[in-house]
Amino acid sequence: MILVGSFVVVALVLCMAAVLALFGVTHVSMSGAEAIERDGLAPGMRAPVWSLVDAAGQVVRSPPRAPLQLIMFTDHSLNAFPSVVDGLREIMAQERLEIVMLTRRRSELAEPMLRFMGLDGISVLTGSPSLYAAYNVRVMPFAIFVDSAGRVRASSLVNEAWQVTKLLQLADLPLEPDNLARRGRFRRPTAGAGV
């Protein structure tokens, strides 16, 4: 024996259960490590356009004149990531690459710190929380590669040298659909595996 209109009850209960489950899924995805993994901009996107003056009075633009620009979202706290510094040292000699440090707010210590760590060719630019938001960056140090056409080529949180160098390799891949899936988020390479 079944009650009249019991379909409504069953349907509403299941609908509400599904809504609650989706809320749970969304809550998990918007907090913790999983959310941080989605920071930055997807490769192929148009990067924000800006021009800022560095401490030496030089105007730095994005998109860059150089073929590739690495925007490091960090400040003097970069000294807490010696491996990232090693990674930057490894790639900063490349002529086709312009590296800039974009701080969230004015950081008097940033430039002396870079000099001290042997990264004195890197321009320090004072950004803003809104510029960070435009790049969808919340956690530092974060690296975004932008090409001269103003397209994001690679983007990720970086904690170690190999991540910096691998991002540069990813940034060199042409913007094709098959490559897009491999960009942005990457996994630690296994022993013996190529990048």
Place this chain on the structure above:
Amino acid sequence: MDVLVLCAKTAVACLLIVAGGAKLSDPASFASTVRPFIPLRVAWRLLWAIAVGVSLAELAVGLASLTLPAVTALNIVVLAVACAFVAVSALGYAFHRGRSCRCFGALFQRKFTAAGVLRSAFIATIAALALGHAGAAALRLDVTARVLLFAAAGLLALVAFTAARARGPGREPEPEAVAQ
């Protein structure tokens, strides 16, 4: 048995609404999943239109199944859709194994795997179960109940859309950038 049939019917309808709503949040990604299934080289806009069409069709069938439970023909349509899922999963497993299927947009990172084929078969089984007989009284809806169900289905689609958008990269490359 009646309760089982009602649950099966509602579950598949909810699933279609969630899948449709989630896919609509990112048609470009779903279009890239559709592309390998079309043997001809077609324009990106057409792929995008197909992706949106499939998403809307899923949403519409789910919505109709939920708000018009007494229309038995809809059960057959739902079963046909579920069988199409099985066929697509099997084809995907055979020819594009390991690629993202985007069955639920960015909500769940499902891929074309053997487990995916089994999941689709399970959904088809539930859809077949929904073909069973349920008492006419149980399926009788007045206007208020229908409006209530419509609102619940709309809410479910909206939440699925929003959740998929929140979970996905959200800032996907523009099509012309992909074509460079």
